[in-house]
Amino acid sequence: MATSDGSDYFKRTSLFWVVTITVAVGYFSFIVFAPEKIPFDHLGPFGSFCRYLVDNHADLMYKGWWAAFASHVGESVYSLKVCSNKGISSPTTCFLWFFQTFLFGMASLGLLLKYNPKRLKKH
Template sequence: MAKSDGCDYFKRTSNFWIISVTLAVGYFTCIVFAPEKIPFQYLGPFGTFCTYLVENHSELMYKGWWAAFAIHVFESLVALKVCSNKGIHSVSTRCLWFVQTFLFGFASLGHLLKYDPKRPKQQ
Protein backbone atom coordinates (compact mmCIF):
# COMPACT_ATOMS: atom_id res chain seq x y z
CA MET A 1 0.00 0.00 0.00
CA ALA A 2 1.39 3.42 -0.96
CA LYS A 3 2.33 5.84 1.76
CA SER A 4 0.70 9.26 1.74
CA ASP A 5 2.38 12.46 2.89
CA GLY A 6 -0.94 13.71 4.29
CA CYS A 7 -1.52 16.34 1.62
CA ASP A 8 -4.70 14.54 0.55
CA TYR A 9 -6.19 13.56 3.93
CA PHE A 10 -10.00 13.57 3.92
CA LYS A 11 -12.47 11.82 6.21
CA ARG A 12 -16.18 11.90 5.50
CA THR A 13 -18.45 12.69 8.42
CA SER A 14 -20.75 9.93 9.69
CA ASN A 15 -24.17 9.21 8.21
CA PHE A 16 -25.75 10.12 11.55
CA TRP A 17 -24.49 13.71 11.27
CA ILE A 18 -25.24 13.93 7.56
CA ILE A 19 -28.88 12.95 8.14
CA SER A 20 -29.34 14.90 11.38
CA VAL A 21 -27.88 18.17 10.12
CA THR A 22 -29.65 17.92 6.75
CA LEU A 23 -33.04 17.37 8.39
CA ALA A 24 -32.53 20.05 11.04
CA VAL A 25 -31.29 22.73 8.65
CA GLY A 26 -33.94 21.77 6.10
CA TYR A 27 -36.71 22.03 8.70
CA PHE A 28 -35.34 25.33 10.01
CA THR A 29 -35.22 26.68 6.45
CA CYS A 30 -38.83 25.65 5.86
CA ILE A 31 -39.97 27.25 9.11
CA VAL A 32 -38.28 30.53 8.18
CA PHE A 33 -39.05 30.76 4.46
CA ALA A 34 -42.12 28.56 3.86
CA PRO A 35 -43.96 27.86 7.14
CA GLU A 36 -47.27 27.39 5.28
CA LYS A 37 -45.85 24.16 3.78
CA ILE A 38 -45.35 22.47 7.17
CA PRO A 39 -48.28 20.56 8.71
CA PHE A 40 -47.71 21.76 12.30
CA GLN A 41 -50.99 20.22 13.52
CA TYR A 42 -49.54 16.72 12.95
CA LEU A 43 -46.36 17.35 14.94
CA GLY A 44 -47.93 17.41 18.41
CA PRO A 45 -46.31 19.63 21.04
CA PHE A 46 -43.33 20.26 18.78
CA GLY A 47 -45.68 21.58 16.09
CA THR A 48 -47.40 23.83 18.64
CA PHE A 49 -44.02 25.20 19.71
CA CYS A 50 -42.97 25.78 16.10
CA THR A 51 -46.27 27.52 15.34
CA TYR A 52 -45.67 29.81 18.31
CA LEU A 53 -42.17 30.65 17.02
CA VAL A 54 -43.43 31.34 13.50
CA GLU A 55 -46.31 33.53 14.67
CA ASN A 56 -44.49 35.46 17.41
CA HIS A 57 -40.78 35.40 16.62
CA SER A 58 -40.48 35.18 12.83
CA GLU A 59 -37.99 38.05 12.63
CA LEU A 60 -35.76 36.44 15.24
CA MET A 61 -35.99 33.11 13.38
CA TYR A 62 -35.03 34.88 10.15
CA LYS A 63 -32.00 36.48 11.81
CA GLY A 64 -31.13 33.14 13.42
CA TRP A 65 -31.17 31.43 10.02
CA TRP A 66 -28.73 33.99 8.62
CA ALA A 67 -26.57 33.67 11.74
CA ALA A 68 -26.42 29.89 11.26
CA PHE A 69 -25.50 30.43 7.61
CA ALA A 70 -22.72 32.85 8.59
CA ILE A 71 -21.41 30.42 11.22
CA HIS A 72 -21.20 27.64 8.62
CA VAL A 73 -19.34 29.93 6.21
CA PHE A 74 -16.93 30.89 9.02
CA GLU A 75 -16.38 27.21 9.93
CA SER A 76 -15.63 26.46 6.27
CA LEU A 77 -13.02 29.20 6.16
CA VAL A 78 -11.52 27.86 9.40
CA ALA A 79 -11.35 24.43 7.73
CA LEU A 80 -9.28 25.92 4.90
CA LYS A 81 -6.90 27.53 7.42
CA VAL A 82 -6.60 24.28 9.38
CA CYS A 83 -5.86 22.43 6.12
CA SER A 84 -2.98 24.83 5.49
CA ASN A 85 -1.68 24.44 9.04
CA LYS A 86 -1.78 20.65 8.82
CA GLY A 87 -0.08 20.42 5.42
CA ILE A 88 -3.12 19.52 3.34
CA HIS A 89 -2.31 21.35 0.12
CA SER A 90 -4.26 19.34 -2.48
CA VAL A 91 -6.82 21.73 -3.99
CA SER A 92 -9.44 19.02 -4.44
CA THR A 93 -9.05 17.81 -0.85
CA ARG A 94 -9.27 21.36 0.50
CA CYS A 95 -12.46 21.87 -1.53
CA LEU A 96 -13.90 18.67 -0.07
CA TRP A 97 -13.18 19.91 3.47
CA PHE A 98 -14.65 23.33 2.65
CA VAL A 99 -17.89 21.95 1.20
CA GLN A 100 -18.35 19.25 3.84
CA THR A 101 -17.72 21.73 6.67
CA PHE A 102 -20.10 24.25 5.10
CA LEU A 103 -22.84 21.62 4.91
CA PHE A 104 -22.30 19.81 8.22
CA GLY A 105 -20.42 22.28 10.40
CA PHE A 106 -18.48 21.07 13.39
CA ALA A 107 -19.40 17.43 12.64
CA SER A 108 -16.92 17.75 9.77
CA LEU A 109 -14.50 20.27 11.26
CA GLY A 110 -14.02 18.00 14.28
CA HIS A 111 -12.45 15.30 12.07
CA LEU A 112 -10.04 17.81 10.62
CA LEU A 113 -9.09 19.23 14.01
CA LYS A 114 -8.38 15.72 15.36
CA TYR A 115 -6.10 14.89 12.42
CA ASP A 116 -2.45 14.80 13.47
CA PRO A 117 -0.20 14.58 10.40
CA LYS A 118 2.83 13.81 12.57
CA ARG A 119 1.40 10.47 13.74
CA PRO A 120 0.77 7.67 11.22
CA LYS A 121 -2.90 6.83 10.71
CA GLN A 122 -4.18 3.62 12.32
CA GLN A 123 -5.66 1.25 9.75
Protein backbone atom coordinates (compact mmCIF):
# COMPACT_ATOMS: atom_id res chain seq x y z
CA MET A 1 0.00 0.00 0.00
CA ALA A 2 1.34 3.44 -0.90
CA THR A 3 2.01 5.83 1.95
CA SER A 4 1.21 9.52 1.90
CA ASP A 5 3.18 12.43 3.33
CA GLY A 6 -0.10 14.02 4.42
CA SER A 7 -0.11 16.66 1.68
CA ASP A 8 -3.36 15.23 0.33
CA TYR A 9 -5.19 14.37 3.57
CA PHE A 10 -8.96 14.71 3.30
CA LYS A 11 -11.77 13.27 5.40
CA ARG A 12 -15.40 13.56 4.44
CA THR A 13 -17.93 14.89 6.96
CA SER A 14 -20.23 12.19 8.34
CA LEU A 15 -23.56 11.56 6.65
CA PHE A 16 -25.35 12.60 9.85
CA TRP A 17 -23.91 16.12 9.64
CA VAL A 18 -24.38 16.35 5.88
CA VAL A 19 -28.11 15.58 6.19
CA THR A 20 -28.69 17.60 9.38
CA ILE A 21 -26.94 20.75 8.17
CA THR A 22 -28.43 20.54 4.67
CA VAL A 23 -31.97 20.28 6.05
CA ALA A 24 -31.43 23.00 8.68
CA VAL A 25 -29.81 25.51 6.32
CA GLY A 26 -32.37 24.74 3.62
CA TYR A 27 -35.27 25.27 6.03
CA PHE A 28 -33.71 28.45 7.43
CA SER A 29 -33.25 29.74 3.87
CA PHE A 30 -36.88 29.04 3.03
CA ILE A 31 -38.05 30.81 6.20
CA VAL A 32 -36.02 33.88 5.30
CA PHE A 33 -36.48 34.08 1.53
CA ALA A 34 -39.70 32.17 0.75
CA PRO A 35 -41.82 31.75 3.90
CA GLU A 36 -44.99 31.52 1.83
CA LYS A 37 -43.79 28.11 0.55
CA ILE A 38 -43.67 26.55 4.04
CA PRO A 39 -46.82 24.83 5.37
CA PHE A 40 -46.49 26.19 8.93
CA ASP A 41 -49.95 24.88 9.88
CA HIS A 42 -48.81 21.29 9.27
CA LEU A 43 -45.70 21.53 11.45
CA GLY A 44 -47.41 21.71 14.83
CA PRO A 45 -45.81 23.79 17.59
CA PHE A 46 -42.59 24.10 15.58
CA GLY A 47 -44.56 25.61 12.69
CA SER A 48 -46.30 28.04 15.05
CA PHE A 49 -42.94 29.12 16.43
CA CYS A 50 -41.51 29.57 12.93
CA ARG A 51 -44.60 31.53 11.83
CA TYR A 52 -44.12 33.80 14.88
CA LEU A 53 -40.49 34.40 13.89
CA VAL A 54 -41.42 35.19 10.30
CA ASP A 55 -44.25 37.54 11.32
CA ASN A 56 -42.46 39.34 14.16
CA HIS A 57 -38.73 39.01 13.59
CA ALA A 58 -38.20 38.77 9.83
CA ASP A 59 -35.43 41.38 9.89
CA LEU A 60 -33.57 39.52 12.63
CA MET A 61 -33.95 36.24 10.71
CA TYR A 62 -32.60 37.91 7.56
CA LYS A 63 -29.58 39.27 9.43
CA GLY A 64 -29.09 35.88 11.10
CA TRP A 65 -29.05 34.15 7.72
CA TRP A 66 -26.36 36.50 6.45
CA ALA A 67 -24.39 36.08 9.69
CA ALA A 68 -24.48 32.30 9.22
CA PHE A 69 -23.38 32.73 5.60
CA ALA A 70 -20.50 35.00 6.64
CA SER A 71 -19.53 32.51 9.33
CA HIS A 72 -19.33 29.69 6.79
CA VAL A 73 -17.26 31.87 4.44
CA GLY A 74 -14.89 32.74 7.30
CA GLU A 75 -14.58 29.09 8.36
CA SER A 76 -13.85 28.00 4.81
CA VAL A 77 -11.15 30.65 4.35
CA TYR A 78 -9.68 29.64 7.71
CA SER A 79 -9.62 26.01 6.53
CA LEU A 80 -7.12 27.05 3.84
CA LYS A 81 -4.84 28.48 6.54
CA VAL A 82 -5.19 25.29 8.60
CA CYS A 83 -4.38 23.20 5.51
CA SER A 84 -1.21 25.22 5.03
CA ASN A 85 -0.25 24.91 8.70
CA LYS A 86 -0.75 21.14 8.65
CA GLY A 87 1.23 20.56 5.46
CA ILE A 88 -1.73 19.85 3.21
CA SER A 89 -0.42 21.31 -0.02
CA SER A 90 -2.39 19.63 -2.77
CA PRO A 91 -4.53 22.35 -4.43
CA THR A 92 -7.33 19.85 -5.07
CA THR A 93 -7.35 18.71 -1.44
CA CYS A 94 -7.27 22.30 -0.15
CA PHE A 95 -10.24 23.09 -2.40
CA LEU A 96 -12.11 20.05 -1.05
CA TRP A 97 -11.56 21.27 2.53
CA PHE A 98 -12.58 24.81 1.54
CA PHE A 99 -15.76 23.66 -0.22
CA GLN A 100 -16.76 21.10 2.40
CA THR A 101 -16.19 23.63 5.19
CA PHE A 102 -18.23 26.25 3.33
CA LEU A 103 -21.14 23.81 3.08
CA PHE A 104 -20.94 22.16 6.52
CA GLY A 105 -19.01 24.61 8.71
CA MET A 106 -17.59 23.28 11.95
CA ALA A 107 -18.63 19.71 11.12
CA SER A 108 -15.90 19.83 8.48
CA LEU A 109 -13.45 22.27 10.06
CA GLY A 110 -13.44 20.20 13.25
CA LEU A 111 -12.17 17.19 11.31
CA LEU A 112 -9.38 19.27 9.84
CA LEU A 113 -8.44 20.77 13.20
CA LYS A 114 -8.27 17.28 14.76
CA TYR A 115 -5.90 16.06 12.05
CA ASN A 116 -2.41 15.58 13.46
CA PRO A 117 0.06 14.94 10.63
CA LYS A 118 2.89 14.14 13.08
CA ARG A 119 0.91 11.24 14.53
CA LEU A 120 0.41 9.63 11.11
CA LYS A 121 4.12 9.53 10.19
CA LYS A 122 5.94 6.26 10.77
CA HIS A 123 9.58 6.30 11.84
